Amino acid sequence: MANLLEKVALDIIAAIKNDSIVLPTLPEVALRVRDIAEDINCTIPQLAKVMTMDAALSARVIKVANSPLVRSPQEVTDLGTAIARLGINFTANLAVGLAMEQMFQATTDIVDKRMRSLWSHSMEVASISHVLAQHYTKLQPDQALLGGLVHKIGALPILAYAEDHGDLLSDAIALDKLIEKLHPKLGEHILSAWKFPKELRNVPGQYLKFDRVVEKADYADVVMVANLQSYLGTDHAYTKMDWNEISAFKRLGLAPDIEMSEALNLDEGENIKGLLS
Numbered sequence: 504m505a506n507l508l509e510k511v512a513l514d515i516i517a518a519i520k521n522d523s524i525v526l527p528t529l530p531e532v533a534l535r536v537r538d539i540a541e542d543i544n545c546t547i548p549q550l551a552k553v554m555t556m557d558a559a560l561s562a563r564v565i566k567v568a569n570s571p572l573v574r575s576p577q578e579v580t581d582l583g584t585a586i587a588r589l590g591i592n593f594t595a596n597l598a599v600g601l602a603m604e605q606m607f608q609a610t611t612d613i614v615d616k617r618m619r620s621l622w623s624h625s626m627e628v629a630s631i632s633h634v635l636a637q638h639y640t641k642l643q644p645d646q647a648l649l650g651g652l653v654h655k656i657g658a659l660p661i662l663a664y665a666e667d668h669g670d671l672l673s674d675a676i677a678l679d680k681l682i683e684k685l686h687p688k689l690g691e692h693i694l695s696a697w698k699f700p701k702e703l704r705n706v707p708g709q710y711l712k713f714d715r716v717v718e719k720a721d722y723a724d725v726v727m728v729a730n731l732q733s734y735l736g737t738d739h740a741y742t743k744m745d746w747n748e749i750s751a752f753k754r755l756g757l758a759p760d761i762e763m764s765e766a767l768n769l770d771e772g773e774n775i776k777g778l779l780s
Contacts, residue, residue, distance in 0.1 A: 511671060511681055515664060515689070526693050527659045532557045533602035540595030550591060551582045554598060563601055564594060596645040600629065600652045606659065614666045618659070624733065625652050631729035632722075639755045640720050650706045650722040651729055653699070657690030657707050658682045687711060713749045724751040 529537075535553045539545050554561050561582045568585035569578055579585045586594045607622035609615040629651030636647035661682050665672045672678065690707025702722055709715060709723035710730060717724070728751050734741045746752060746759035 511664070511668070512685060515661065515685060526696055527606050527656070527663075529599065529697055530602040530605055532560060533599045536595050536598045536602075540591050545591055547583055547586045547591065550586055550594065554582060554586075554594075557602070560598060560601055564589070564597060567597060592643075593645040596649045600649050603652060609662065609666055611666055611672070613672060614662050617662055621655060621658055621662075625655060627733045628652075628654060628726060628729045631732055632725050635725050635729055635755060636722075639757060640725065642720065642722060642725065646700075646703065647722055647725045650703050650726050653690065653694060653703070654706050654710050654726045654730065655686055655690065656693050657686035657688065660689055660693075661685055713744070713751075716750055717754070720751070720754040724754050727751045728755055728757065 532553070535556075536550065539550055539553055554564065565579055565582060565585045567573070568575075568588045573588055575588060579588060589597065604622060607618040609618050629648045632647040632651035633644045636642045637644040640647075661678075665678055665681075671681070687708040687710075691704055694704040694707065705721075706723050706726050710726040712723075713727070715723070727749070731741050731744075731746065731749075749759065752759045
């Protein structure tokens with residue numbers, strides 16, 4: 504197994520360096536939404552016009568605008584009003600995150616199952632990240648949500664590689680170890696190629712560095728704590744770590760030994776996850 508892992512790792516790293524690896528690309532609608540939203544002169548009708556090209560995406564944004572997340576008694580029925588309620592930046596980040604779901608699909612059943620599981624976990628981490636950012640930091644909750652959705656984006660090219668290499672695909676343990684080893688570096692590479700803001704680009708490479716020390720809480724801290732919380736109630740190795748040694752909790756103002764149900768509004772997190780589904 505060690506030889507296989509080393510060979511595959513070297514192959515993928517070499518492919519990154521010579522730009523021969525096929526990295527996932529953001530869906531066209533996500534790119535257009537982001538480009539328009541980044542223009543300081545962007546208007547709600549302009550953004551709505553682009554988003555209406557994807558009826559399913561538009562419907563989901565309207566659904567979020569009518570959710571308890573926004574806490575407004577007035578029902579929204581059109582996309583323009585939904586964008587006005589959510590704000591252009593929030594809508595853009597939400598649209599990018601929702602559009603990414605279509606990338607988590609594969610042609611083989613084994614890889615497709617893994618990708619769907621990965622997307623499900625990413626939604627859970629994203630929903631917890633949103634709640635943490637909103638209640639425990641001055642960071643933007645919509646950016647934290649997006650950070651949670653992309654924290655393990657580096658696994659996608661590895662799974663795509665495995666789809667073309669049956670020896671790796673048939674060895675689940677080896678594949679898990681490869682993803683664990685390479686997805687942080689690949690994730691940073693992908694987000695850089697997507698021109699994500701710097702504060703989000705470092706999430707894949709930093710959210711597992713439990714000994715990291717920074718001046719104040721950032722999105723990597725938020726995603727780190729959210730990811731740890733997502734494994735509570737399981738026998739995952741992260742639950743057996745001493746969280747008192749992880750300074751991200753302190754920067755967020757959370758006691759590591761407190762029951763997360765006391766620290767977080769878990770119903771709110773579940774509601775957000777439901778909206779992403």
